[in-house]
Amino acid sequence: MTxxxxxxxxxxxxxxxxxxxxxxxxxxxxxxPFYRDMPYGVAFGYVLAVAAILGSVWLYLQEGAVxxxxxxxxxxGFSVAxxxxxxxxxxxxxxxxxxxxxxxxxxxxxxxxxxxxxxxxSIFAGPISPLFIAGLGIAAVVLVEISRRSSTTEGxxxxxxxxxxxMALFIIMFFVGPLAPxxxxxxxxxxxIVPGGDVALGGDPExxxxxxxxxxxxxxRLIYGAQNTVGIAFATTCLAFFLGGTFGFxxxxxxxWLDQILSRSVDVLMAIPALIFALLLMTIASxxxxxxxIPLTFFMxxxxxxxxxxxxxxxxxxxxxxxxxxxxxxxAKLRGEGLxxxxxxxxxxxxxAPLLAEFGLRFCFVFLxxxxxxxxxxxxxxxxxxxxxxxxxxxxFINFAQFAPNIAAAPLLAAGAIALLxxxxxxxxxxxxxxxxxxxx
Amino acid sequence: MTKSKDLLLKxxxxxxxxxxxxxxxxxxxxxxxxLHKGEVLGLIGESGAGKSTIGLAAMGFTRDGVRISGGxxxxxxxxxxxxxxxxKRALLGKRIAYVAxxxxxSFNPAHKxxxxxxxxxxxxxxxxxxxxxxxxxxxxxxxRLPNPEEIGFRYPHQVSGGQxxxxxTAMAMSCRPDLIIFDEPxxxxxxxxxxxxxxxxxxxxxxxxxxxxxxxxxxAVVAQMADRIKxxxxxxxxxxxxxxxxxxxxxxxxxxxxxxxxxxxxxKKAAPAADAVPIVRVKNIDAAYGxxxxxxxxxxxxxxxxxxxxxxxxxxGKSTAARCITGLLPxxxxxxxxxxxxxxxxxxKRTKDQLRQAQMIYQMADTALNPRKTIGEIIGRPVxxxxxxxxxxxxxxxxxxxxxxxxEPSQYxxxxxxxxxxxxxxxxxxxxxxxxEPRFIICDEVTSALDQLVAEGILRLLAKLxxxxxxxxxxxxxxxAxxxxxxxxxxxxxxxxxxxxxxxxEMFMPPHHAYTDLLLSSVPEMDPDWLTNLLDxxxxxxxxxxxxxxx
Numbered sequence: 001m002t003x004x005x006x007x008x009x010x011x012x013x014x015x016x017x018x019x020x021x022x023x024x025x026x027x028x029x030x031x032x033p034f035y036r037d038m039p040y041g042v043a044f045g046y047v048l049a050v051a052a053i054l055g056s057v058w059l060y061l062q063e064g065a066v067x068x069x070x071x072x073x074x075x076x077g078f079s080v081a082x083x084x085x086x087x088x089x090x091x092x093x094x095x096x097x098x099x100x101x102x103x104x105x106x107x108x109x110x111x112x113x114x115x116x117x118x119x120x121x122s123i124f125a126g127p128i129s130p131l132f133i134a135g136l137g138i139a140a141v142v143l144v145e146i147s148r149r150s151s152t153t154e155g156x157x158x159x160x161x162x163x164x165x166x167m168a169l170f171i172i173m174f175f176v177g178p179l180a181p182x183x184x185x186x187x188x189x190x191x192x193i194v195p196g197g198d199v200a201l202g203g204d205p206e207x208x209x210x211x212x213x214x215x216x217x218x219x220x221r222l223i224y225g226a227q228n229t230v231g232i233a234f235a236t237t238c239l240a241f242f243l244g245g246t247f248g249f250x251x252x253x254x255x256x257w258l259d260q261i262l263s264r265s266v267d268v269l270m271a272i273p274a275l276i277f278a279l280l281l282m283t284i285a286s287x288x289x290x291x292x293x294i295p296l297t298f299f300m301x302x303x304x305x306x307x308x309x310x311x312x313x314x315x316x317x318x319x320x321x322x323x324x325x326x327x328x329x330x331x332a333k334l335r336g337e338g339l340x341x342x343x344x345x346x347x348x349x350x351x352x353a354p355l356l357a358e359f360g361l362r363f364c365f366v367f368l369x370x371x372x373x374x375x376x377x378x379x380x381x382x383x384x385x386x387x388x389x390x391x392x393x394x395x396x397f398i399n400f401a402q403f404a405p406n407i408a409a410a411p412l413l414a415a416g417a418i419a420l421l422x423x424x425x426x427x428x429x430x431x432x433x434x435x436x437x438x439x440x441x
Numbered sequence: 442m443t444k445s446k447d448l449l450l451k452x453x454x455x456x457x458x459x460x461x462x463x464x465x466x467x468x469x470x471x472x473x474x475x476l477h478k479g480e481v482l483g484l485i486g487e488s489g490a491g492k493s494t495i496g497l498a499a500m501g502f503t504r505d506g507v508r509i510s511g512g513x514x515x516x517x518x519x520x521x522x523x524x525x526x527x528x529k530r531a532l533l534g535k536r537i538a539y540v541a542x543x544x545x546x547s548f549n550p551a552h553k554x555x556x557x558x559x560x561x562x563x564x565x566x567x568x569x570x571x572x573x574x575x576x577x578x579x580x581x582x583x584x585r586l587p588n589p590e591e592i593g594f595r596y597p598h599q600v601s602g603g604q605x606x607x608x609x610t611a612m613a614m615s616c617r618p619d620l621i622i623f624d625e626p627x628x629x630x631x632x633x634x635x636x637x638x639x640x641x642x643x644x645x646x647x648x649x650x651x652x653x654x655x656x657x658x659x660x661a662v663v664a665q666m667a668d669r670i671k672x673x674x675x676x677x678x679x680x681x682x683x684x685x686x687x688x689x690x691x692x693x694x695x696x697x698x699x700x701x702x703x704x705x706x707x708x709k710k711a712a713p714a715a716d717a718v719p720i721v722r723v724k725n726i727d728a729a730y731g732x733x734x735x736x737x738x739x740x741x742x743x744x745x746x747x748x749x750x751x752x753x754x755x756x757x758g759k760s761t762a763a764r765c766i767t768g769l770l771p772x773x774x775x776x777x778x779x780x781x782x783x784x785x786x787x788x789x790k791r792t793k794d795q796l797r798q799a800q801m802i803y804q805m806a807d808t809a810l811n812p813r814k815t816i817g818e819i820i821g822r823p824v825x826x827x828x829x830x831x832x833x834x835x836x837x838x839x840x841x842x843x844x845x846x847x848x849e850p851s852q853y854x855x856x857x858x859x860x861x862x863x864x865x866x867x868x869x870x871x872x873x874x875x876x877x878e879p880r881f882i883i884c885d886e887v888t889s890a891l892d893q894l895v896a897e898g899i900l901r902l903l904a905k906l907x908x909x910x911x912x913x914x915x916x917x918x919x920x921x922a923x924x925x926x927x928x929x930x931x932x933x934x935x936x937x938x939x940x941x942x943x944x945x946x947e948m949f950m951p952p953h954h955a956y957t958d959l960l961l962s963s964v965p966e967m968d969p970d971w972l973t974n975l976l977d978x979x980x981x982x983x984x985x986x987x988x989x990x991x992x
Contacts, residue, residue, distance in 0.1 A: 037526035349813035
């Protein structure tokens with residue numbers, strides 16, 4: 001029996017079982033509405049899902065399926081973690097936050113959990129200087145004082161809470177020490193240690209994820225990678241939103257020739273494939289950077305921000321034009337309000353939901369662009385640790401996947417870190433979009 | 442007459458709940474009624490009374506997040522609450538049809554009207570495509586749509602709102618159902634268009650002896666259409682009776698208050714002195730949107746402490762005239778004077794004080810208030826902007842304004858507009874206009890989106906404020922009952938021209954201009970025989986848009 005015959009037979013069996021499942025359901029439950037009104041397609045889907053689960057269990061028990069086993073373990077592990085995190089959110093904190101967690105799907109809680117872990121890893125990757133904590137403390141006191149003067153008692157309490165929590169976290173982490181066991185540039189004499197820490201297989205418990213070709217600790221570089229890649233991506237996205245948002249709202253509010261000029265220039269920029277355009281500009285910048293004495297990373301941030309701001313411009317303009325025609329904008333115009341008030345006080349508060357959702361998506365794209373550029377050697381430069389560069393440097397180990405999965409895992413860890421964050425941010429954005437669209441009638 | 446016929450729909454103790462904020466909240470607390478073949482039941486009540494929910498439940502359907510928690514809906518012996526999806530599928534569209542409030546939003550804009558019409562008969566196997574098309578043309582003819590042979594082959598955006606509403610009624614009729622549910626079918630239409638649709642619906646329901654549930658909040662409309670009326674209030678039944686009994690002898694206080702709304706009328710004011718300088722004088726203005734002219738030689742005066750109502754259908758240029766006065770749309774010709782001083786035509790060239798003098802209240806309070814700002818911020822902004830008040834003084838002034846519009850400051854000042862009801866939102870719009878301390882306020886259809894009781898409250902408030910503060914109003918409306926209640930002078934507009942103007946008393950007395958006459962005669966009255974009498978007196982071709990076209 002060939003594979004094709006087997007698949008065909010399996011499909012026929014599932015089709016038949018789907019019909020049986022529905023019929024049995026109807027007779028056993030005495031025609032309950034759930035089974036009575038079930039279309040055949042749905043019944044087929046249920047049986048197909050069961051078959052897929054059984055197939056996965058079979059594959060899991062196979063000898064060679066190491067990577068599949070890891071994937072399943074990861075999925076289950078993350079699901080349990082997300083579930084526990086949601087449970088935690090439901091039972092602690094203020095009522096508004098508990099309610100948020102009660103309505104949250106598991107995917108979103110997984111996304112938030114991952115983002116929080118990444119944020120903590122990237123902030124506390126290296127040692128914290130006492131000076132920084134002192135500066136933060138002064139900033140917090142100033143902020144609390146400002147909020148006490150301008151805001152209501154409730155708003156003030158929230159600011160105080162946030163300031164206290166942040167200070168507490170920083171002070172605790174100061175005593176815990178840096179999360180990365182070694183420095184990102186530290187080179188050890190033992191190169192090419194296998195991940196896993198098993199001495200018999202060529203590992204070393206001191207380097208649980210092994211070391212790379214020139215002997216740098218992969219775990220430390222992964223943690224520092226969060227700081228570098230995520231931090232730079234975040235800064236780039238913020239810059240892109242500042243540029244795109246400002247020009248988009250200006251185009252929407254003023255209209256006329258300004259709108260035409262801005263929109264057409266954005267069209268021109270968008271007509272050039274983004275990654276190729278970025279590569280081209282980065283090549284030019286790599287010549288300029290040493291001459292001007294400005295790090296290449298700085299150019300990269302600006303270039304990616306400008307290219308990505310075109311998408312933000314489009315969204316901000318579209319959202320803005322919808323808001324500008326509202327009567328409350330007309331009322332503000334007739335009152336004689338100036339442009340800054342119109343944009344920042346009337347339009348912006350109503351555009352935050354779609355812009356925030358776009359921020360999440362845009363962050364993913366920026367992050368992937370940076371990783372791609374780094375993979376091609378034009379992005380974040382050594383000795384800074386970066387996930388894209390790590391994948392490139394370790395990529396030849398992929399060849400060992402068949403007979404030594406442990407060795408092949410080294411480049412996959414960095415790639416997995418990128419994938420995990422992208423998926424997490426997308427989950428959160430999906431949830432936010434669902435919420436904002438659900439609130440509209 | 443209806444008792445002798447067969448029972449078609451039997452609803453008993455219907456309870457419906459809606460999911461909101463993690464709990465199930467009751468929407469309908471036990472409604473019961475019977476509907477016989479060929480009978481029309483009118484469901485009336487304010488928004489939120491559960492009219493539409495009952496209408497949909499009569500088809501065994503609930504909106505998302507809503508469930509039927511108790512009671513039964515029996516259609517011709519079949520309990521729709523427990524019926525299977527297959528059973529309901531065979532009934533809906535074939536024996537029970539639904540006509541929605543906004544035909545423009547309910548038709549699929551990508552398909553021709555007749556293709557949407559024939560879908561149900563073909564799917565239900567009632568008729569073939571060819572037969573159904575010729576039947577559609579016959580129905581269009583009976584509903585007196587212009588060009589019945591041809592109109593179905595247009596797309597929905599190519600026909601007018603009133604025609605679309607009639608096409609939707611024809612679509613509901615396509616399978617000759619036993620029951621049609623009309624959910625506010627004329628609420629979004631002009632009076633002159635409404636009367637045509639009403640006549641068409643009543644005619645066709647009688648011709649085919651169809652039973653109907655007619656949902657509306659307009660008592661005068663339901664009086665024309667229904668054999669029996671059921672009044673609802675916040676999900677509770679108030680009372681149910683024959684139309685004639687209900688109109689002449691309502692039992693409950695709530696019903697009586699609904700009936701009494703139309704009695705509000707302000708005392709007549711003395712005519713302004715001949716040499717008085719009007720607050721606003723509009724002199725011979727022409728205006729155009731781009732190159733399309735919309736206003737032609739419009740002139741009128743608004744005197745201190747008086748209300749000028751500008752009436753006319755949608756598209757007659759009422760709102761455009763207001764936009765010209767505020768300066769949003771600078772007129773191409775003519776002069777606008779405030780207290781004898783000529784104003785710059787563009788609002789951007791006016792001084793802050795000139796802008797302060799004229800304020801505006803909008804029709805849709807939902808879009809007129811920034812949804813992300815609290816009430817305190819919305820009202821506080823003009824106080825700060827024009828008066829320069831800050832901090833405690835500003836808050837005190839906002840509280841004072843909230844008192845003036847009869848809302849408790851401590852309760853509302855920190856709320857968002859979404860936490861208010863429609864009437865309260867409209868009051869906030871009024872307070873925002875008052876905050877500028879203007880002499881003159883433009884009210885653009887301020888009551889047309891509100892229920893009658895709430896609208897009356899707004900009108901009374903506006904009247905009170907006028908007496909206290911000596912304000913002048915320009916009151917744009919298409920509802921002549923509102924005009925009767927609040928206006929001192931009336932300006933009638935049609936196609937961008939002023940057709941007639943004068944004091945209110947004169948305008949409601951014959952002889953009028955033919956168009957004024959048509960407008961006045963098209964306003965439904967509480968008399969159940971009003972439509973019949975009107976049709977007898979004028980004939981079907983002399984009402985509504987058909988009559989307008991002849992002018």
